[in-house]
Amino acid sequence: MCGIAGWVDFERNLGFERSTVRSMVATLANRGPDGEDVWASTSAVLGHRRLAVIDVPGGKQPMLAEHDDRTLAVLVYNGEIYNFRELRAELDRRGHSFRTASDTEVLLNAYLEWGAGCVERLEGMFAFAVWDERNRELVLGRDRMGIKPLFYAPLGSGVLFGSEAKAVLAHPEVEAVVDAEGLAELLGFVGTPGHAIYRGMREVAPGHVVRVRASGITERRYWSLPVREHTEDRESTLRTVRELLTDSVVSHLVSDVPLCTLLSGGVDSSAIVAIAARAMRDDRPRSFSVDFAGHAERFEADKWHRSADAPFAAQVAEHVGTDHEPVVLSTHDVVDPVTRAAALRAQDVPRPLGDMDRSLYLLSRAVREKSTVALCGEVADEVFGGYNWYHDPSIVGSGTFPWIAVGQRYASPQGLGTGLLDPALLKQLDVPGYCADRYREAIAEIPVLDGESATERTMREVAYVHLTRWMQILLSRDDRLSAAVGLELRVPFADHELVEYAFNVPWSMKTVDGTEKALLRDAVRDLLPEQVLTRKKSPFPTTQDPAYGQALREQFTAVLDDPASPVRELVDTGAVDELLAGDAPIPIDGWRDRNNVDMVLQLDSWLRHYRVRLAL
Structure with a gap:
């Protein structure tokens, strides 16, 4: 995990612009605390911040390919190539030589051998930029599932790029402008591939390559979810799922620095921990979980959180044999404005998940004190159909993305986190209409499988939008909040071979008698305690401490009482007055009030500190 940034221009002389790119790279310092460097030529400047994971002494970047004292290509890269040893062996047979043991050098030589088509041979999570000096071309590549981020923005006769939007925004000629479409995308929580919220900026879409030449910018999709008939019976399917998941976990254990696992006590993370423990054999794995002070005493089951994580995590740790450490957060930690600012800064835009984001940030910070790399069970719900709304016909048939329909039902008709915003603004943006349009675009992408029943087609559509939209939101969240502390x-579960296979397993095999993720549960049944295998899904935990609601109220009131607050003109004063009537803390049960308030607080901080200009 690293940070990359750069500037290419085909008309200007960039030989003296190292300092500009150093400023861009400096915004990514937390992604790469182990090293920083910048390379420059007349047409390109590439910068890198490094988190050393594989070949600590040899994998420094930018990495140059040279021949006869002539630079052929320069690479900056973020991520891990899990099949780099196999690729290295093939490249060695083809005559390439290596100076290091790093996957970085393998990627650079793969580009020299196969050009931009090298992406199709890579297995892993990656985002890279190659400046090809031979033909004056910039190539930007991103992994199939979009695990690692990469943004770019055309500028004059060239382009800027960076691992995060903040790196592009750090360029002195770029202004943080958000137009109506960008704000609708942000408030809608859609996850449109390639959409970067900021006007004039794009994100390289998952499974895409962007090529920048003097003649212009082109984008090519090299991977998409394949639609094919599933011919295996259920027992064979279970064996294949187990084999693919095991292979993926084992490949993810490659590291030259301390590695651990995150453990919630749900079937997803528990399966990862159990497989990792078997693969590591003599090395006792380390695991971490997150909890809140006093959570066990005050926990009350609700629609989303049906059981507390801590007892299940402890049970799995004992069953599997990990060196387990709960990370216990205080209410002060979670509600601290400094923590909120850090989580917002990590993600570059406000998000309506409130203390769930801050808890992940704080968990990552604590884990980073002991480990550099952590495996987690994220996106199993997207791969195996784990959300309860998969079983709700009114949500599945709502005509919009299921997670948005859920937010409209339980939070606000305009979507999660929007309940305190000005109705006139929301009407102008038409967030539900925007979401419905993006939903129709997503559904239109899915090829038709001959002979598929109406039910199976519908559930394929549900799976597809989760894998190509909702997964992007979660992977982005995970990457930014962990990278912010150098983890x-x-x-x-985001291994593309596992995703492809599971996507084509019929819904009737994925679920049994309404049990979510029945296929996954049965595939790992021999690894886990029965209580974990039968545990109902419980999302990332949130605090139930009333003091959190009181602190939200105080912070919210302070912002709205500040005449200089930029968010004041965006809120619904009537809804605010109703919420603040009396002296009670902000209600924190469910999603609605706590996330509505938190979204206003984040919007205020974002507008202030990013100096965002809304062009509506």
Whole structure:
């Protein structure tokens, strides 16, 4: 996990612009605390911040390919190539030589051998930029699932790029402008591939390569979810799922620095931990979980959180044999404005998940004190159909993305986190209409499988939008909040071969008698305690401490009482007055009030500190 940034221009002389790119790279310092460097030529400047994970002494970047004292190509890269040893062997047979043991050099030589088509041979999580001096071309590549981020923005006769939007925004000629479409995308929580919120900026879409030449910018999709008939019976399917998941976990264990696992006590993370423990054999694995002070005493089951994580995590740790450490957060930690600012800064835009984001940030910070790399069980729900709304016909048939329909039902008709915003603004943006349009675009992408029943087609559509939209939101969240503290988070369930296979397993095999993720549960049944295998899904935990609601109220009131607050003109004063009537803390049960308030607080901080200009 690293940070990359750069500037290419085909008309200007960039030989003296090292300092500009150093400023861009400096915004990514937390992604790469182990090293920083910049390379420059007349047409390109590439910068890198390094988190050393593989070949600590040899994998420095930018990395140059040279021949006869002539630079052929320069690479900056973020991520891990899990099949780099196999690729290295093939490249060695083809006559390439290596000076290091790093996957970085393998990627650079793969580009020299196969050009931009090298992406199709890579297995892993990656985002890279190659400046090809031979033909004056910049190539930007991103992994199939979009685990690692990469943004770019055309500028004059060239382009800027960076691992995060903040790196592009750090360029002195770029202004943080958000137009109506960008704000609708942000408030809608859609996850449109390639959409970067900021006007004039794009994100390289998952499974895409962007090529920048003097003649212009082109984008090519090299991977998409394949639609094919599933011919295996259920027992064979279970064996294949187990084999693919095991192979993925084992490949994700490659590291030259301390590695651990995150453990919630749900079937997803528990399966990862159990497989990792078997693969590591003599090395007792380390695991971490997150909890809140006093959570066990005050926990009350609700629609989303049906059981507390801590007892299940402890049970799995004992069953599997990990060196387990709960990370216990205080209410002060979670509600601290400094923590909120850090989580917002990590993600570059406000998000309506409130203390769930801050808890992940704080967990990552604590884990980073002991480990550099962590495996987690994220996105198993997207791969195996784990959300309860998969079983709700009114949500599945809502005509919009299921997670948005859920937010409209339980939070606000305009979506999660929007309940305190000005109705006139929301009407102008038409967030529900925007989401419905993006949903129709997503559904239109899915090829038709001959002979598929209407039910199976519908559930394929549900799976597709989760894998191509909702997964992007979660992977982005995970990457930014962990990278903000220098922790590399790895996601074995996002292995593209596992995703492809599971996507084509019929819904009737994925679920049994309404049990979510029945296929996954049965595939790992021999690894886990029965209580964990039968545990209902419980999302990332949130605090139930009333003091959190009181602190939210105080912070919210302070912002709205500040005449200089930029968010004041965006809120619904009537809804605010109703919420603040009396002296009670902000209600924190469910999603609605706590996330509405938190979204306003984040919007205020974002507008202030990013100096965002809304062009509506």
